[in-house]
Amino acid sequence: MTCSNFLSQQQRTFIQMRTVLKVVDNSGAKKVMCIQALKGKKGARLGDTIVASVKEAMPNGKVKKGKVVYGVVVRAAMQRGRCDGSEVKFDDNAVVLVDKQGQPIGTRVFGPVPHELRKKKHVKILTLAEHIA
């Protein structure tokens, strides 16, 4: 009859190789596929950096299709615990492209970004964002 809520919900996991993420800045790329999570054996979480390959891009943008870029995960479907005990999770996986030194390639970030980025030393992305969750 009615399944229990726990079984019908998906268990979200880490961002790992072959995960397709949305790009939420105006650098020109639309979708990237993760090829390596830089920290963590199981994969990347909210606020981590990944290496990704651009799979889909706007025709005239700073990054082209097929380029290997670094990115910072700003929204993840997997929940992340906060220090007060609450958890934050989003509906999609989104990333902001940065260069090897951590400077954002685009100039604006769309959609909400969480506070975790401040602790993870990504204040630049926070200043470019339009909405902080």
Next chain:
Amino acid sequence: MLAALRNRFLNLAKSSQSWNHQLGFRGLNQTSSYLSTLTNSSDEGLLNLQEVEKVLSDVKADNVKVIPVGEQCDWTDFMVIATGRSTWHVRNIARALAYKAKQKQKETGAQRLMLPSVQGQETGKWVVVDSGKVIVHALDEKARDYYNLENLWSSGMSHLEPVKVS
């Protein structure tokens, strides 16, 4: 986020005090007073606006702009944007701010030094010094034009920028 953390610490302190009455733990009193002193010292140790402006004028940073963003965003109150003439100058601005914070904390005699976090130190293009209520961005000329931070923060956050052309 520091403001939120501070509120949480105060709430924890209040709730722990109410527990004290019920359960009679003496030890918790000491921890709650320690928490309140911790938050107080973290406010004083980091820089405030006047000191930041003084340091920037000493270092001879160009085009210093202070933007009050207290209404727009809840994680900081002021954004200071300064331009450096070269990459070395930009890095120097960041180092001077960190030095000033260290001096201030040595004078007030805090138990541990809490330096403002500096990000972007390797490339001299954009260095961010995060000191709680005040965030200082030190950019060079090209980066300032590229990122256009004043536009973003002075006119609110309700505009869409076109795609960056290579």
